[in-house]
Amino acid sequence: MVQRFKVFAKLQTAQDYETLVEGLLCELHFIPKCLAFAELLDEHNLRKRITELQEYRRMGITTAQEAEVYETAKAARVSALYWCRVQS
Numbered sequence: 001m002v003q004r005f006k007v008f009a010k011l012q013t014a015q016d017y018e019t020l021v022e023g024l025l026c027e028l029h030f031i032p033k034c035l036a037f038a039e040l041l042d043e044h045n046l047r048k049r050i051t052e053l054q055e056y057r058r059m060g061i062t063t064a065q066e067a068e069v070y071e072t073a074k075a076a077r078v079s080a081l082y083w084c085r086v087q088s
Contacts, residue, residue, distance in 0.1 A: 056070070
């Protein structure tokens, strides 16, 4: 749900965006009013990190140093793929 509102983040300050999303989610009863927007972001960040760690496990990565090397190589692959598509 939060992903749908990211487009508005470009038009507002961070605080205004958080207020907007929190208000909309509360209004739609997706979250109780007592649940802070920061808690939703924490949950999102945790889920994202878990996904990263699961990817590392699938790739056989066991140390932080190996993860750093993997992420650097992955970024290079994505960048090269992007430039190949742009030049085509």
